[in-house]
Amino acid sequence: MTSGRSFRNWRRGPGKCLWPCIGQWDRSGTDGKKKGEKNTIVTSYNRNFTGRNDANPATHCFVASPEIVTAMSLEGRLDFNPMTDELTAADGSKFKLSPPSGDQLPSKGFDPGLDTYQAPPEDGSNLSVNVSPESQRLQLLSPFDKFNPKTYEDMTVLIKVKGKCTTDHISAAGPWLKYRGHLDNISNNFMIGAINSENEEANKIKNRLNGTFGAVPDVAREYKAKGVNWVVIGDENYGEGSSREHAALEPRHLGGRAIIVKSFARIHETNLKKQGLLPLTFNNAADYDKIKPDDKVTLLGVDSLTPGKQVEAEVKHSDGSKDVMKLNHTMNATQIEWFKAGSALNRMAMK
Numbered sequence: 001m002t003s004g005r006s007f008r009n010w011r012r013g014p015g016k017c018l019w020p021c022i023g024q025w026d027r028s029g030t031d032g033k034k035k036g037e038k039n040t041i042v043t044s045y046n047r048n049f050t051g052r053n054d055a056n057p058a059t060h061c062f063v064a065s066p067e068i069v070t071a072m073s074l075e076g077r078l079d080f081n082p083m084t085d086e087l088t089a090a091d092g093s094k095f096k097l098s099p100p101s102g103d104q105l106p107s108k109g110f111d112p113g114l115d116t117y118q119a120p121p122e123d124g125s126n127l128s129v130n131v132s133p134e135s136q137r138l139q140l141l142s143p144f145d146k147f148n149p150k151t152y153e154d155m156t157v158l159i160k161v162k163g164k165c166t167t168d169h170i171s172a173a174g175p176w177l178k179y180r181g182h183l184d185n186i187s188n189n190f191m192i193g194a195i196n197s198e199n200e201e202a203n204k205i206k207n208r209l210n211g212t213f214g215a216v217p218d219v220a221r222e223y224k225a226k227g228v229n230w231v232v233i234g235d236e237n238y239g240e241g242s243s244r245e246h247a248a249l250e251p252r253h254l255g256g257r258a259i260i261v262k263s264f265a266r267i268h269e270t271n272l273k274k275q276g277l278l279p280l281t282f283n284n285a286a287d288y289d290k291i292k293p294d295d296k297v298t299l300l301g302v303d304s305l306t307p308g309k310q311v312e313a314e315v316k317h318s319d320g321s322k323d324v325m326k327l328n329h330t331m332n333a334t335q336i337e338w339f340k341a342g343s344a345l346n347r348m349a350m351k
Contacts (some may be wrong), residue, residue, distance in 0.1 A: 040078060044069045049241065055174065067100045139182040143349070144252055144276050146342040151229045151257055152278075152299040154316070158220055158230040158256065159205050160293050162197040165234055166241035167268060169193035171250055173242075180246065183253050190250040191216040191232075198293040208294060217254065224255030231297050233288065234261035239268025248275045252343070258299060260313070260327060262288055273335045276343040278302065280311060283326035290323050291315055305329070305336050 039059045047053075048061040064072075071082035074097075086094040121127070131138045161169075172189045179186035192203040192215065199213075206212070207219045209226065223230050232251065238261040239247060248271035251259070258278040262285045272279040278299070282288055291297070300312040315323045331339065341347035 042069055042072050042078075047242075049168065052173075071097055135182070136185060137178055137182050139184060141183060143346050144342040146346065147276075147302075147340045149303040152302050153229075154296045154298055155229045155231040155257055156208050156223060157291065157293050157295055157297065158223065158232055159191060159194060159216060160197040160233040160291060161191075161235055161238070162195045162200065163235055164240075165194050165238050167239055167244040167247040167265075168241055170239065170247035171244050173244075183246075183249055186246055187250040187253050188217045190220060190254060196293075206293065220251075220254040220256070228255070229257045230255060231258045231260060232256060233291050234259060235288065236262045238262075238264050239272075240265040243267040243271070245271050245274075248272045248277060252277050258297075260291075260297070269330065273331060273338060274344040276339055276341070276346070278329070278339060280313075280327040280329050283310065283328050287323075287325040290325065292317060294318050299327075305331065305339065307332050307336070 035056050036058050037056070039054070039056060041053050041059055041061045042064050043053060043061060044064060044066040045053065046063070048063050051057045051059070053059070053061050068082070072078070072080055074087055075085070082097045083099075086096050089095055129140065131140050170191055170193075171186070172193055176186055176189045179188075194216070195202055196205050198206060203215050204213050205216055205219055207214050207222065209222065209228070214222075220230065222228075238259070247268060251272075252275040256277060258280060259272055260280045260282065262282055264272075264279055264281065269279045280299075295318070296316040298314045298316070300314060301309070302311060305311070311327045311329060313325050313327050315325065317323070338344040338347050341350060
């Protein structure tokens with residue numbers, strides 16, 4: 001690890017959100033550090049995922065208290081110990097930092113800030129939101145389609161993911177974040193970081209309609225346009241990491257019907273439920289290996305989905321053979337209502 005003088009603490013004051021969550025800074029060209037070159041950042045931000053703070057996957061990012069970050073920023077060395085080591089003043093004299101002290105809570109309480117809440121009108125039926133159809137960053141949402149059991153028959157496997165698949169793999173951050181308000185545009189990053197088990201490559205899957213390989217979003221779009229319902233097969237702890245709702249919105253928007261995995265990260269599983277996607281886990285994790293990228297998957301019993309009741313998957317292989325496997329779900333009665341309505345928002349609009 002190298003340090004240079006790369007210690008940063010950019011926090012300018014208390015916030016009311018996870019504003020440093022997504023990523024802050026592209027170091028390229030600023031201090032000679034190139035992507036792939038080892039580096040270290042010590043930060044008081046609440047995120048230290050790979051590439052999160054400086055877009056360099058080779059950077060080691062350590063989360064520390066604001067006091068430690070400040071002390072190390074003054075010296076600029078990883079081996080600096082503020083409890084024992086001295087700093088050098090401008091006049092050459094040596095001094096040590098005093099241990100931090102202060103009130104745990106402000107003696108005069110917290111500033112409540114400005115009350116900016118605007119209550120909605122009692123009758124909003126005549127209100128409209130105008131968004132330019134030419135906008136590349138904003139787009140009005142259309143309701144997702146309601147439950148139809150036919151859409152869960154002979155589903156194509158869009159991608160069988162191998163290994164780790166975080167929400168960053170499912171919906172990448174970085175330059176894509178400018179499209180957060182435009183679901184169709186940001187969906188062009190769908191699954192571009194996930195590893196395809198068929199070829200162990202990212203963002204390269206086989207289009208079962210024509211036999212060619214293409215980017216995941218492109219193939220998903222063609223499937224949707226031609227009425228091909230699809231399913232994603234995943235590994236352990238699918239959807240871990242940032243609780244990025246677009247990682248659930250995008251597969252639903254592109255025509256996905258179900259996500260079948262060994263296990264889910266809890267928040268992502270809930271987000272899928274809210275968007276009307278069916279999150280399922282293998283009752284026997286070894287069944288993951290039975291599904292091939294060119295299989296067809298039919299879910300049996302989804303029209304009578306009940307809390308605690310398993311779903312069966314009939315998997316048809318290209319050689320004509322079949323496998324039937326048990327799948328589990330964690331949907332409660334309310335979440336099943338979301339599913340049948342097409343999404344949680346659809347269900348809310350029905351009330």
